[in-house]
Amino acid sequence: MAMMWLLAVMALLFSGAGEARVLLTLDDFGAVGDGIANDTQAFLDAWNAACASREQAVLAVPAGKTYQIWPVQLAGPCKKKLKLMISGTIAAPASPDEWAGRDPMKWLYVFRVDGLSVTGGGTIDGKGAEWWARSCKRKKTKPCSTVSAPKALQFEECRGVSVQGITMQNGPQFHLMFTRCSDVKASFLRVVAPEDSPNTDGIHLNDTSHVQIMDNLISTGDDCVSMVGNCSDVRVKDISCGPGHGISIGSLGKNRTTDRVENVKVDTCLLTNTTNGVRIKSWQGGMGYAHNLRFESIVMKNVSNPIIIDQYYCDQPTPCANQTQAVEVRKIEFVDIRGTSATEQAIMLACSDTVPCRELELRNVNLTMVGGGAAAAFCYRASGKTAGAVVPASCLAKTPPRMLRDITPDRVDS
Numbered sequence: 001m002a003m004m005w006l007l008a009v010m011a012l013l014f015s016g017a018g019e020a021r022v023l024l025t026l027d028d029f030g031a032v033g034d035g036i037a038n039d040t041q042a043f044l045d046a047w048n049a050a051c052a053s054r055e056q057a058v059l060a061v062p063a064g065k066t067y068q069i070w071p072v073q074l075a076g077p078c079k080k081k082l083k084l085m086i087s088g089t090i091a092a093p094a095s096p097d098e099w100a101g102r103d104p105m106k107w108l109y110v111f112r113v114d115g116l117s118v119t120g121g122g123t124i125d126g127k128g129a130e131w132w133a134r135s136c137k138r139k140k141t142k143p144c145s146t147v148s149a150p151k152a153l154q155f156e157e158c159r160g161v162s163v164q165g166i167t168m169q170n171g172p173q174f175h176l177m178f179t180r181c182s183d184v185k186a187s188f189l190r191v192v193a194p195e196d197s198p199n200t201d202g203i204h205l206n207d208t209s210h211v212q213i214m215d216n217l218i219s220t221g222d223d224c225v226s227m228v229g230n231c232s233d234v235r236v237k238d239i240s241c242g243p244g245h246g247i248s249i250g251s252l253g254k255n256r257t258t259d260r261v262e263n264v265k266v267d268t269c270l271l272t273n274t275t276n277g278v279r280i281k282s283w284q285g286g287m288g289y290a291h292n293l294r295f296e297s298i299v300m301k302n303v304s305n306p307i308i309i310d311q312y313y314c315d316q317p318t319p320c321a322n323q324t325q326a327v328e329v330r331k332i333e334f335v336d337i338r339g340t341s342a343t344e345q346a347i348m349l350a351c352s353d354t355v356p357c358r359e360l361e362l363r364n365v366n367l368t369m370v371g372g373g374a375a376a377a378f379c380y381r382a383s384g385k386t387a388g389a390v391v392p393a394s395c396l397a398k399t400p401p402r403m404l405r406d407i408t409p410d411r412v413d414s
Contacts, residue, residue, distance in 0.1 A: 024053075025062055026059075038070060053078075055080060067089065074110045083119065084120075085120035086123070105149075109154050118162070121166065128200065135198050151172075151174045153176050156179040158178070161178070163185070163186045164186070164189070165189070167192070174200070184212070186211075186213045193220040195244070208229075214239075217240045218239060224241035231261045233263045236265070237266075241272070246276035251283060253326070263292050266295045271299070277303045281308075284322065285326075290329050295337065296337075306341050307334055327355070334365060335361070338365070341370065347394075358384070360396055364387070364389060377393065
């Protein structure tokens, strides 16, 4: 597995060798690369030169060096397609205090750059330890911080972007995020952070379409892959996930927002020691839908809640108020899913009273308790069909429950 990953990375490094290109390095612009000096201005100058080049440019981060880069915006549009070849290490400042006067939610922020390829076999190190230590999610006594930590590498309004063959580690928050992007590839990545690091999702999509996430090893303190907002035409394949929170659609509908996620396939994945397996989660009061989602050929090892739909998701310190509006969950398939559950309840389909889950399918599912005991399934307001052997026995209703909003149209949200 490791040798195949290395060969794939080498192929990425040397692809397109016959094309005319300009090679620029951070050292050409005065970077030191000792892990202590602030190399941000050299990085910006090198980026601006590469972006303005009339020939395809390769911007290289040399191997064997560590470049400390403070929060930075890498803006486009660029004149030609651009390759950022990270062979060394790009490291964030260790102290959150260095974000004083800057946007605390951004570190490496790429805006409106089309045709960018990030590769090279090197490392992006978010140095997130102090952010996690101050977070109220980890630090249970005052003072603690409720400020959102920076995303390590964030793309916004970019097209034709690929991130391949690098290591991303210790992100203060999400490691790799795409917002309002299209035609995205993220593959042959190693994404790692401690199991107790809060909100350190591996790969996060927001309002992004036409995505391939493949051949990645992700081990963090939150979702390995997650998607929110309006996401469509997403393929997630060949992922080793764990520890972490599993692979999640959502959370959707927070603060009564309208989210639409459709045409997603997640397949050929291994989940190990995660707190959830494959999950759809939405807040009460939200709007929109999650449609045409397929989870297939997935192996669970010691996974809590291997299959879960939760339309009552509530990630806040106080209880969430009951509300009648809900994100619609429909046409969801769970196919060829097997392995062991760390919880007695291996399947939980907890759907809305007013907008119940419909057209669900469980096919060839075999989930048992760790140690060999029988697991259980729980369904509420969920209907659909089963095919093949389903263990634990399916609790899906064959007849869709009536929507309460159709029965009591004058009901008012509480």
